[in-house]
Amino acid sequence: MKVVSAAVVVLAALVVAPSASAQAPCRPTEFHVAPDGADRGAGGARHPWKTIEHARDQVRAKKKHQKCDIVVNVRAGDYVVGETIEFTEADSGENGHRIVYRSVDGPRKARLLGAEPLTGWEKYKGEIYRTKVDRTFYTLFEDGRRATTARFPNRRSDDVWAPYLTSVLKEPEKEAVHQWLYSRPGEWDKSWNLDNAQVTVWSGGSWSWFTDTVPIQNPSWDDNQLTLEHWTRYALVNSGGGSRYFLQNSLDFLDQPGEYFFDFAKGEVYYWPRGSIDKVVAPTVQTILSLAGSAPGKRVQNLAFDGLALQYSDFVGWYRNGWISAGDAGVPHKYPEYDRQIEMPRNRFGAVTLTNTRHIDLTRLHIADTGFTALYLLFANDHVRISDSLLENIGADGIKVEGPYPGEGDVAGHNVFTNNYIHHVGELVPGDAAGVELMNTGHNEVSHTVVRHSARYGISLEVRPEVKDGDGYAHGNVFKYLRIEEAGLDSGDMGAFYTYGVSNTDPHPITNHVSQVVIGDVIPDASMPDSGTRGVHMDAGGCGFSFADIEVGEVTDDKYQSYQCNEVTNANWADGFDASKMEYD
Incomplete structure (x- = not known):
């Protein structure tokens, strides 16, 4: 897919009806939810339930010995969320089958509103x-x-x-x-x-x-x-x-x-x-949907949410990114410095929050007007797919993955974030804002995505420079077919594509790969006093990457800043750039 077409593909995907289980050899069991339904009903097409929470509870009771997918058809209309809708491991699909909650009348027709x-x-x-x-x-x-x-x-x-x-x-x-x-x-x-x-x-x-x-x-x-x-x-x-x-x-x-x-x-x-x-309208919740297993060994799995619109969520009255000093969390860790990298517990949430999950599909969503991060994956999450979605007017990050503390178990990764359009992030938290931020997580794919309008980053991958080889997990990631526009609008000493503390010890084998990336101009507000803006900034420990076919617009510093620890092929900051190899119109 061509980079410039990412937004078009997302919007095109939003008008295609989903298939709950195209390869399944059986007929899914279907239930219905409607704004004018009644939870005392049977949940069928003629007598739909009224709330997703009631549908969840009924499906939980009915899915024993599940033999096929179960589909909850959420009909068009507004569903006001007064309390977070929670899913636990008890709501997982079983025996290899999924439970799907979908906007049956078309993408964005069923709207979950976290405000009144x-x-x-x-x-x-x-x-x-x-x-x-x-x-x-x-x-x-x-x-x-x-x-x-x-x-x-x-x-x-x-x-x-x-x-x-x-x-x-x-x-x-x-x-x-x-x-x-x-x-x-x-x-x-x-x-x-x-x-x-x-x-x-x-x-x-x-x-x-x-x-x-x-x-x-x-x-x-x-x-x-x-x-x-x-x-x-x-x-x-x-x-x-x-x-x-x-x-x-x-x-x-x-x-x-x-x-x-x-x-x-x-x-x-x-x-x-x-x-x-x-x-x-004013927010009623910080999180609209929560998927949380009770432990890394007891995960929510085999759930899918398709075509839903989620709008409005709340912020906090006091915000600071991370603790001030190593060890401030008060919990012993092999690398207490990571306290300064990760959100404090009070700020670990998004409009959609996942922790202890596996094989979750979040597709064709429209998430808008959030108080904080749109999609937040905390600690143990793997094989999560976020695709074909529109995220706009976001309080903090668009998609944020916070993997585990370094050296304490590689329990996060193998996720796919593809074909998404993310714009206007960091509206309430401009500092450290990114369209997609990955922290200490590996074997992920970020592809065919547009990020536009951010005070700081477009895409970032971070751990910590103190972390020794084998204790950091941010390897095997692939970033391809990306367009980043209007990044660095209000900050400095940054790159639209940014890494930090990923590989901190020689010889830095190449384990992360970046290709077919177009970065527009990275120009900050005139009031910004820091050092300049860059297209690609490989900060301390930003090593072990291959770059191929990268184009960067105007910046106030270097288009590419890095230690001599990465491989670059065909980038427009180096002599011999061949624009014909860029796969855009």
Whole structure:
């Protein structure tokens, strides 16, 4: 398949009816779910059930001695998800057969919505409305479009993160602080009410690698100081340089359409609608679908979800990527440094979350407007297929695989992620965002995929540079027929294709393969203070790769940065590039 056709192929796939078991020698058992059904019914075509949860429970009871696939036909309509829909090993297909949940009326027709409308609005002031709510949430949507948490300074447009303020060094001995943010005199207004406010910051001074979103504990106006409730990942001033940041969630910042403020103490939401106040919805769940076996030896397996649309999920009130120091997790590990690489337990979720699974098919999905990662695979997952899907307007990563801690068992891999179109990732967590991020996992295929619009990466593969040979599992991966566009929009010292800590000891045998990749321009926002952007960045330990037929657009640093430990054939940063070998139109 030609790279440029990836989006077309995805969309074409979305209009082809699925075959539940094309090769099966038996006729699948079928059940039906419909928005106007009744869970007291028999689940047949004439008397469908009402909820997927009830269908799951009934199938669990009926699948003993399963002799053929079981298909749950989810009819067109909206299914509001008030609590995460959970599948365990008790819901697995048996005897080599699958259990399939499919949008029977066509892809995207059955919609699982992780949000409910907000009602009871009354005019507050000007164009701003106010309502009481009975739950807490950390993102908001109007008519299928994410609202912006009221912020200062105002963002330039809905699909960028800039502009920012920049922290300053109050005193030389306070350069290493992670909890005190200082401003220049006059940048902040002493009349602001910051009781519910947060700061979103590229901590680390000039390093533009990770973003933290942290509640503000209290301001000290006379000292031009904000004290944060939690430490940021890196210091707020580094090598004399300040960190870019903005303040958010104060009523004093609510000054334009599409912005909202949440008064957590009073349970009140204020919103200035772009259009109709009657089309505002707020998340009910962080995760819509959870597939979780109780242990690596007790996995959910032989399940498939086809053609479903999943829209809306929640974020968190405090976010930091990983622990600050090795060992901070408080759990003994062979490589405690990996604590700094992996999400903290409180942030291990996605709109679809998998852990302890095997032989799961997620096909022809449409996932949109998530609070955090769209598809999150944690620890023991293998032979998972994610294909023919559209992921858009994602809070963090599109697809994220977090394999096990190094040296503790190779239990994740052999997954296929193909024919997907992923765009606008990292909307709430621009730092470290990627269309596809693989961590300490091997023998995966990422292919025939477009990633577009990311503050940082398009595709990444990471472990840690401290990991010795044999203890890291990120080998045998294949990346082919990829197009990455608009990466590196707000960060530096990066590559649209990025690796870190994969092979850390000579002689670096070639175990990962990259071919037929087209990378567009990688140009950051003018406010970005870090070193330049690259097409391909093989960071420390980014060794043991073969590259063939790679083309990179304009960058602010090198198109390719690597140690002398990889093989390159026909790339446009080297002499003799032959464009005729690129398989695109």
